Amino acid sequence: MVIFPSPSFVQRAVVTLEMVLTGRESLIRLIGRRRRFLPNRRSILSDPIPDPNPNPNLSPNPVVEQPPQQPDQSGDVQCPVCGRNLPSDDHNRINSHLDVCLSQSQPKPATKRKLSQRTLLELNFSPSNSKPKLQSLSHQSNSASFLPLPNNGCEEEENCDKQEPPEKHETGVNSTLVATSSSSSPSLPLNSGVPDDSKPVDVLGATLETFIVGRRHADNPDEICAGTAISLLRDPQNVKDPNAVKVVSGDSACCKSLGFLPRHLAQYLSPLIDNYGLGFQGHVTSVPKHSLEIVPIQVTCHKTANGESKYADETFICLWKNVQHVVKFERRNPPSTVKYQLNFFLMLQEALRNNIHLLTEDEKTYMDSFTLLSNESQRLFIRLYTRKGPWFRMSSISYSEIVDTQKAVKELADKEYIHFIEDANQLCMSDVKDILNVLNVSELREIWSISLKKGGGHGLKKQHLISSIISSDAGVPWSQLSTMILERSSSCIRISSKSESLMWRTERLFFLNGEHDLSSFLLVDMGKIKYPAYNCIISEPIFSNRRNLLSYEEAIEVAQIMDEALDTNKIEVVLRCIKLAESRVSTDFSDRYSTSESVSSIQHLFTASWVYSKVVTVGISFLEQERR
DNA sequence: ACCGCCGGGTGCC
DNA sequence: ACCGCCGGGTGCC
Structure with a gap:
């Protein structure tokens, strides 16, 4: 008989320790599912960067920016990839070591997801983990933070x-x-x-x-x-x-x-x-x-x-x-409302309960208002939230547990959980590229040949077609282009940025990492992941105040922007992110050290400066590679 | 996705 | 495009 832990156990069990990982992989995990809507994207990319550092020359040498958790007095520097110590004055050796390290760490993406991940639980049960890094955490867990539950839950079963x-x-x-x-x-x-x-x-x-x-x-x-x-x-x-x-x-x-x-x-x-x-x-x-x-x-x-x-x-x-x-x-086999819906509720409820001090009144009411939506609207929202998007054709939305999709869409649109577009006039410029993505290649070819007034378009890849349609919008009037698009896509919907942002925040507050999302519930339900039951007593909140939460979220945004830039090889953007992160990390540290407040190492992982230090190390090792 | 499966989109030896 | 491959959606009642 398989014993499922109740979902409330999931939350704590999935808290993972990022500190074990280094390199790009850890950045990706930190970011988690890429957010579709980045509230600070514009300012991150274009605002002037405050520069507390009088020397603006960003050294290409990773020696300069050590991850803050590794204070270093020995004159050695630590490789950001493998963690080995190297003499800080021998740049050639550092560089060649990095080359070896990076080339070793990259060709094995297929297996890297395993084993490196630790849960709080494993730490709790394996006292051999007494590395100095983990000390404060194991201390926390030994001091009765985690009490095994009598398994009354399964007893009955x-x-x-x-x-x-x-x-x-x-x-x-x-x-x-x-x-x-x-x-x-x-x-x-x-x-x-x-x-x-x-x-x-x-x-x-x-x-x-x-x-x-x-x-x-x-x-x-x-x-x-x-x-x-x-x-x-x-x-x-x-x-x-x-x-x-x-x-x-x-x-x-x-x-x-x-x-x-x-x-x-x-x-x-x-x-x-x-x-x-x-x-x-x-x-x-x-x-x-x-x-x-x-x-x-x-x-x-x-x-x-x-x-x-x-x-x-x-x-x-x-x-x-x-x-x-x-x-x-x-x-x-108790009947139930749809499970993912219950899990979502659990997430909302727990995130609310544990983080009231971080949320505005407005956000709390908005989260509450979700529970007032009709069953079907809630389900549709959750379904869409877990899909990639950002836009969805109405014709591609069909779920057996949602009988009246139209009605659910209307309610969600009325309450501004989603945006609904069925008229070409409603279409704004910034959405066009995203909406074009819901079309398939043959539809895009049609539009392409009309707007560029030439036949063919064969042999062009989807993304190429899209960008060429957008850049050639001088060819046909704007209104005609949007009409053509909507004629083919029919009505489209998108999750509103407001609800997207808040739900993302909720998800992060619940799971406390970027690797897990609602599907983790499902995996647990199906027994793909098993966590023993244990109880968790939260002695201190992870984020002590809203300001910390917001700056953490913004740091994640920077990390995501850089991650995207790394994928698309936009070196200027990478550079910008590094600079920004570098400036933030130093101001943050002067803040930190000016206060006598001690920060436990687990809380350290949820600070903006931790994220920024990752951005800097990962970004620089990328540039290092570019250089040769 | 830490599975495993299915089905659509896509590419041009 | 009768093919493979890739990546998104999905799993629960």
């Missing part, structure tokens, strides 16, 4: 396992469900184990454990707490499901609905209620964290006034058996 009948039983339930779900009146499944004992089944007083689902349609979803008295009420008028069974609070029929029973359970329970006069009362067992999650309940069967006295006919027994099967089945 394991017990279930033992009680559960073997696997074929499960599939039996499954197939009966499938067999009957299409017909509205439940045909009675051929239960192989139809009771030979035809004595009356003992239903009165029997207890069922199940869930409340469909809480979005409840009258008052907030009014649930553990122990709340509930009863079941048929809802034959329900348009979605004529078998629907409502869960209402209290025992009177006029009470507010809290939600519904799972559909498959209602399928068997409703005829029992309708035809055999059974009634059910009980209470809420526990309350989940999120208001849309399913709520475990317990109900006990009783007889209503017009109920029969004897429950022995075959139909009844069959229905009752099926009720029990479904209950069992659903306890093993």
